[in-house]
Amino acid sequence: MCRLVFVDARAYNSTNINIRKSMPSRTNSNDVARLAGVSRSTVSRVFTDGAYASAETSERVMKAADQLGYCPNAIARSLSMNRTSLIGVIVGELDNPFYADILQVIGVKLQQRRLASLLFVANPSAMDTLIPQVLSYRVDGVIISGATLSSKMALRCQSAGIPVVLVNRYTDSDLISSVVGDNVDGAGQVARLFAERGYRRIGFMAGLPEASSSRDREHGFRIKLADFGLSVSAREVGSFTLEGGARAARAMLCRPDRPEAVFCANDMMATATIDIARTEFNLRIPEDLAVAGYDNSSLAGMLAYQLTSVDQNTTLMAEAALENLLQPSLGAKPPAQVVRIPSKLVERASTTLLAAN
Amino acid sequence: MCRLVFVDARAYNSTNINIRKSMPSRTNSNDVARLAGVSRSTVSRVFTDGAYASAETSERVMKAADQLGYCPNAIARSLSMNRTSLIGVIVGELDNPFYADILQVIGVKLQQRRLASLLFVANPSAMDTLIPQVLSYRVDGVIISGATLSSKMALRCQSAGIPVVLVNRYTDSDLISSVVGDNVDGAGQVARLFAERGYRRIGFMAGLPEASSSRDREHGFRIKLADFGLSVSAREVGSFTLEGGARAARAMLCRPDRPEAVFCANDMMATATIDIARTEFNLRIPEDLAVAGYDNSSLAGMLAYQLTSVDQNTTLMAEAALENLLQPSLGAKPPAQVVRIPSKLVERASTTLLAAN
């Protein structure tokens, strides 16, 4: 009887009471210190990379830690060190494989540097509501990736003293660093290709008018075309999406002077254009219509599209972003800079008649 | 002279020393309290949802906070409350649009509940190295999404008292909750479709043999086929990837008794199969080969594929995962459970001859 009650009480304790409150507060450095017969300071030193601790003390502490399943509390460490090792990563448009890729690379690179990513999936319109949350976690830096995200977040973080870097986008404000592909040059390579292939009637499909990437691609495309004595004869806005691209493609392809070649400001619009051209206009790609995209995302490589596209080198972009963010601020805060990553045209069958075909 | 030195010292301070050290330590509740003429306790209460504070005190505090740009320190709050409002989100395979979508939905849902996502992009083979990091941040819960991720992470977190939920995968251990689509039923719907369309030679392309999703889909497919007196006449393993799917498709399509219809355990393998069938075997889809996939990811909807696929309802899956994770643990810790979300076949032209065609 007595035993039964005792067992009940234990069960009660370990569920109702402990579960939310005491459970998460696991063993701490005190427990380890006691078991190892040292002070908390020493435990802390053993778990700190460059700190002094004799080999045998270290070993004793480690053994005790193992035994207790001790795992240092990064939250407490963050508070104490005034550094969280947390990087805010803000992305929109995860449905665009290019941004999914960027996020993946950034995540991996951060982990390699033992930093953790605090992810915020931004609804472009509601992005600014995230600002207090990002700020409150005292992240050591912020990476904002997405063509259409507001720049208010960047400015607020910056003025709160948090390093910020924009990826694939820049702002008018010269306070904010960013890493972008060389959109002008990349688009120029497409223009050159079109010119060399002998296309005369040329279309351009813009993304979002407010996106620097779209504007730069259009600019680079036009000036290089001009070098060859060519110009854009049809222009539509496709908003960087599949649906927008499809609409824009319809508008472009039903014109009497239908283009022979279209350059779309990203791959999603380019694949949509190919789809519409084939299914609604019965056009062959590239014989009746050549299409080029931008990003060289996973879509471009699919055999059903074989899309000529400009590769942005997401790995390099991510690396440059981290470097910019984490550069030891020696002396004065370095001025904001725009890092431009070279882009490279990748030719596929959507613009080129392959011998094998 | 004296002034010059003084100025130099200030400049020195505000760059070399302060930049990393003092900058991030922004105004705190003490500053606000002083300006508002109240105690830190009161400031804290004003910023706590259900806490007592008179209207006028509240207003005074808020005004002071605004003036100073005060933003409560979530790290300090976490330490003090023994709760971080951080949810560890572990994903692999972000190159699969289905998982990118899952991540997006989870991110948005977490934000709605004022939780932040601590993201870890897992290299399946190196996943276990993340365990200490996840544990150290004292996350309030962990969501693991990915067919191929090790279950060690889940077990370690669970035994550390952190609620865990697996998405799109379950383990043999009945300690761990998970949310999965109804793979058996979903695959059964594909079997029924194939049977009704009159296909006799039927292929199945597995994902990874160790993934519960792949096994369940195969199982559900086979038993429903059997109901119709049919069976799988060709089986290959495509590892859930484009490349693996392409290899498996080649193996399957060069057989003398080439299948009339293939069910692939995910969309990526299915699109690869369509690509290979068309380009290397000159087959028409669906006249010469019907193909169905699983996930109904963004790939399935692309016009170049028009892939019949089983929709997993990522929104519902994400909601169920959060609910399971965050359910108030009333009384005893609820036993681990497997939540099964209904799946729905979406027919497209890859299996159906449309009238318009």
Add this chain to the structure above:
DNA sequence: CTGAAAGCGCTTACAG
């Protein structure tokens, strides 16, 4: 409704 005080789990000069 409000304040003083203790505590969350670390780190880090400062002595020794």
Add this chain to the structure above:
DNA sequence: CTGAAAGCGCTTACAG
């Protein structure tokens, strides 16, 4: 090389 002590910025019973 190691320990005692103060501090990081909050929250929260406990009095009042």
